[in-house]
Amino acid sequence: MNILYKLLWCLFFCFLSVHAEGKTDDRFVVVLDPGHGGNDPGAIGRKGKEKNINLNVAVKLGNLIENNCKDVRVVYTRKTDKFVPLHTRAEIANNAKANLFISIHTNAVARKNSGVMGTETYTLGLHRTEENLEVAKKENSVILIEDDYKQRYAGFNPNSSESYIIFEFMQDKNMAQSVNFATLVQKNFKGCNRIDKGVHQAGFLVLRETSMPSVLVELGYISNPTEENYLLSERGTSELANAIFKALINYKNNVPASLQTGQNDRVVELKKENTSTFKTQDKKVEKVTKDSKPVFKIQILASDKVIAKNSRQFKGLSPVDYYKENGMIKYTYAEDTDYNKILRIKRKTVDPKFKDAFIIAFKNGEKMNVNQAIKEFKNQK
Ligand SMILES: [Zn+2]
Numbered sequence: 282m283n284i285l286y287k288l289l290w291c292l293f294f295c296f297l298s299v300h301a302e303g304k305t306d307d308r309f310v311v312v313l314d315p316g317h318g319g320n321d322p323g324a325i326g327r328k329g330k331e332k333n334i335n336l337n338v339a340v341k342l343g344n345l346i347e348n349n350c351k352d353v354r355v356v357y358t359r360k361t362d363k364f365v366p367l368h369t370r371a372e373i374a375n376n377a378k379a380n381l382f383i384s385i386h387t388n389a390v391a392r393k394n395s396g397v398m399g400t401e402t403y404t405l406g407l408h409r410t411e412e413n414l415e416v417a418k419k420e421n422s423v424i425l426i427e428d429d430y431k432q433r434y435a436g437f438n439p440n441s442s443e444s445y446i447i448f449e450f451m452q453d454k455n456m457a458q459s460v461n462f463a464t465l466v467q468k469n470f471k472g473c474n475r476i477d478k479g480v481h482q483a484g485f486l487v488l489r490e491t492s493m494p495s496v497l498v499e500l501g502y503i504s505n506p507t508e509e510n511y512l513l514s515e516r517g518t519s520e521l522a523n524a525i526f527k528a529l530i531n532y533k534n535n536v537p538a539s540l541q542t543g544q545n546d547r548v549v550e551l552k553k554e555n556t557s558t559f560k561t562q563d564k565k566v567e568k569v570t571k572d573s574k575p576v577f578k579i580q581i582l583a584s585d586k587v588i589a590k591n592s593r594q595f596k597g598l599s600p601v602d603y604y605k606e607n608g609m610i611k612y613t614y615a616e617d618t619d620y621n622k623i624l625r626i627k628r629k630t631v632d633p634k635f636k637d638a639f640i641i642a643f644k645n646g647e648k649m650n651v652n653q654a655i656k657e658f659k660n661q662k
Pocket residue numbers: 316317323324331386387420
């Protein structure tokens with residue numbers, strides 16, 4: 282897309298949202314968070330350091346936003362080569378009441394894998410894979426530099442896999458928007474001939490502590506000599522900054538107006554909406570479980586927060602039901618007394634979308650041991 286068109290698009294949108302909101306001081310706030318800094322260099326390449334690449338791209342991105350979008354306020358977690366603790370970065374974002382948090386990093390792998398290259402964007406997520414865990418550990422290990430990390434992060438050990446299990450249940454209410462923006466970033470990176478290594482979900486500490494849609498961008502691999510040259514070049518950093526800028530414009534253009542400001546109001550709104558939408562389903566559950574056959578369901582998500590029924594987090598599965606257990610809200614899809622039917626639905630429809638989904642069972646409205654339920658089902662036949 283040519284620059285003039287992009288500029289017009291941006292100006293048009295800026296005008297629209299100011300007009301719609303009716304006040305000019307209610308700007309969309311983007312926090313740019315260049316990873317590492319000061320005595321923490323991040324990944325080190327043959328010629329350059331991650332901290333400098335991150336800052337360079339962040340400042341270019343910030344300039345693009347400030348020069349083109351009057352209705353967006355840019356807040357930096359650092360604009361110079363200094364060390365900023367992770368919790369301070371999150372605090373800066375939360376205090377700014379940011380609408381979007383973009384953490385900018387550069388990746389690296391061991392020298393024997395120096396062929397690896399490409400861009401990745403992470404969101405705080407539900408699904409952990411070994412590989413994601415490695416990246417999360419590496420980026421989080423910076424907290425070891427802070428001498429009081431043990432008390433500050435409540436015993437969180439960035440090198441322990443167990444510490445990340447907690448993230449599984451900390452699904453962020455902003456997940457759908459975070460994934461949405463992350464996808465746009467990757468799409469635009471592809472537009473400047475970067476290898477697309479996709480959108481991932483991982484438990485990054487800096488993202489966990491923010492209360493707004495947030496992503497962590499890995500610009501490329503400093504461990505790959507070709508990519509390092511690109512990351513250190515004027516052209517490379519400009520292209521990468523421009524790609525994230527385009528993603529931001531796309532995102533802002535499509536995000537519902539209710540999400541643009543007043544995040545807390547939104548939560549209340551969702552809660553209200555949910556109690557009414559789920560009420561009718563409660564009755565249905567009662568009816569189905571009246572007879573004493575076990576009812577099988579597929580659990581897809583668990584959250585400590587209410588998720589809107591039509592949320593993208595359900596990846597198009599509908600209708601979604603829920604039950605509460607141990608202070609968590611657990612979301613389920615499908616229900617039937619026929620275990621085989623539920624198993625087929627799980628394999629065909631659910632597994633491709635939620636690879637950690639599992640079957641649970643209820644009897645007379647009470648959750649029961651699923652193995653026992655399967656046994657009872659088989660005895661019925
Ligand atoms: Zn980093």
